[in-house]
Amino acid sequence: MPRIPDLPGVPVPNRSEQELWLKQLVARLCQLDNERFPGSQPISFGTKDLAKLDSLDYWVCEKSDGVRVLLFVQTDIHTTDQAIYLIDRHNSYRQLNGLFFPHYEDPRMPLRNTIVDGELVVDLDPLTKQETLRYLAFDCLVIDDMNVMSKSLDKRFGRLQQCFYKPYSQMLKEYPHVAGGRPFDIKVKEVQLSYHVDDVFNVDIPALQHGNDGLIYTCVNTPYVPGTDHNILKWKPPSENSIDFRLVLRFPPAPKRPTEPDFFAKPIFELHVYCGDERGSRRYEMFDVMHVEDEEWEQMKASGEQLDDRIVEVHWDPEGEHWRMMRFRDDKPDGNYKSVVENIIKSIADGVGKDTLLAHSTSIRNAWKARQAGTQARPPQKPPPGPIAQHPLPPKPHPAPPSRADSEPAPHAEALYGPLTPSRYSKVSGPDMIAGMYR
DSSP: OOOOOOOOOOOTTTTTHHHHHHHHHHHHHOOOOOOOOOOEEEEEEOTHHHHHHHHOOEEEEEESSSSSEEEEEEEEEETTOEEEEOOOTTEEEESSSSSOOSSSTTTHHHHHHHHHHHHEEEOOHHHHHHHEEEEEEEEEEETTTOOOOOSSHHHHHHIIIIIIIIEEEEEEEHHHGGGOOOOSSSEEOOOEEEGGHHIIIIIIIIOOSSSSEEEEEESSSOOOEEEEEEEEEHHHHHHHHEEEEEEEEEEOOOSSTSSOTTTTOOOOEEEEOOOOOOOEEEEEEEEEEEEEOOOHHHHHHHTOOOTEEEEEEEEEEETTEEEEEEEETTTTTSEEEEEEHHHHHHHHHHHHHHHHHHHHHHHHHHHHHHHHHHTOOOOOOOOOOOSSSOOOOOOOOOOOOOTTTTTSOOOOOOOOOOOOOTTTHHHHHHHHEEEEEEE
């Protein structure tokens, strides 16, 4: 399992005046009425989503196995001082040193307030075994004080490249010594048209120096949506679909002291599902149990790590018919919400395999070309009355990601439910012992 990077930078104190000010600024820049994490979240890919790829234009890229963070460039227009922050999914802020982003029109001036979406990964050179912390940018919400969330993906991606990455890359070429103090390298993620998914599988993924976690399909013509976006599809092979739960350990009673738990015995590994917030506290319900082999339990004990009350990523083992642990996800504040869990389970049962995805590429391509041809074949508008007929404007070219040959090699560019009944398994309100097993 690839290494998940630790986030660099100095944490902004929780609930401090600085954090409050930053969250208010980000909410204003994103034109939101709340101060939650403004990033979008994909839904799991299912068989029905093949029809989406036929009916709408999508771009596809590999899904990196890293930490999702927003990069926030905050510039004071009066002093031209620039500060850089990372915003994680906990909606926590970390201030970075060693980064500067020049303005795309005048590189002597700083780029103004900008929010970029991306993933922090650890690249491992296969020859030198040297690790490089790298930020892979794939979208943007705000560029140079301008909110671009309502624009289509192709427009946002163009701003990301031309206004954010290109001037930054040019600065490093002209002043290479600046690269020495950076906390991480920055690239723009490679993207393909949806019917070129074979290139992602056969070219892009094999060339990666970091872990891959499937594919991401993003609709070209829709805006950036904070929270769950049903136009962003996360594909994984059905056997590799994973779910994040909160792990709760319950130990059997001690042989000679039945009223006390036996912490030396192997516990039951309960998986609790996130059910939202209630009266200021997070609610979890017992969902299922995770299978752990005896040797694995011994290794867990030997590690000395805290196991209880952590977010754990698991996958379904169809042979053993049980959940198996993949890793802890300390980068996530909560497990997957209950409705998300149900959708992922549907994806596991109704998943789309790689071969099916590849075989459907021809259908996607034909539908894309038909839409494009339909746009081009649209009859011209009747000219207005007058002695001189006005020629219709040429059709707007179809959006497509920048090709590797045409540009400077751009770096590898979740049902609503009624009230939930209280659970006797609840960590907060449940008893200390159930069926003879201790919390």
